[in-house]
Amino acid sequence: MSLSRASVGPQFNEGSRLLWVRLREMKLSFFAGAKRADIDRTQFYRFAYGDRVPSMADGAKMRDAFNIAIDAWSQKPTASFALVDAQREHAEAMTQETTAPTGTHDEG
Numbered sequence: 001m002s003l004s005r006a007s008v009g010p011q012f013n014e015g016s017r018l019l020w021v022r023l024r025e026m027k028l029s030f031f032a033g034a035k036r037a038d039i040d041r042t043q044f045y046r047f048a049y050g051d052r053v054p055s056m057a058d059g060a061k062m063r064d065a066f067n068i069a070i071d072a073w074s075q076k077p078t079a080s081f082a083l084v085d086a087q088r089e090h091a092e093a094m095t096q097e098t099t100a101p102t103g104t105h106d107e108g
Contacts, residue, residue, distance in 0.1 A: 005049060008083055012050025020086045021075050022066040024093045047073075052093065058066035070092035 008016070023033050036046035039058055046052040047062070054062060059070040 005083065005087075008081070009046070009049050009051035011053050011083070012071055012077065013053065014075040014077050015054070015059070015068050016048055016050045017077045017079065017081045018068045018072055019062065020065060020081070022068065023048075024086075024089050026066075026091045027096065029094055033065075037061045053060065 019033075022028075023030070026033075028036065030045060031041060031108075034041040037044065039047075039054075039061055040050065043052065043054075043058065047054050047058070053073050059073055061083065062073075063070055069089045
């Protein structure tokens with residue numbers, strides 16, 4: 001699945017917004033995020049883009065994996081959200097993660 005959508009879905013909410021924030025903070029790809037939460041990757045995308053709202057069971061998984069309150073999925077976003085900016089920031093975080101040095105090794 002591509003991160004090149006032009007708009008969010010009709011059910012975009014605070015949980016969706018926070019999921020984007022957490023993925024960026026944790027430098028996780030959508031695939032890794034879905035795996036961390038033990039949620040089907042397609043469903044995970046739908047939750048992030050606001051095409052669907054998680055069930056209580058999936059909401060609990062998101063809470064445990066990303067510290068997103070279950071009721072956040074039923075609230076309007078509490079901060080502005082620009083999808084294009086979020087996609088760019090997510091891509092930059094992923095690039096930083098893959099290009100970051102693995103550490104230093106002192107053989108002295």
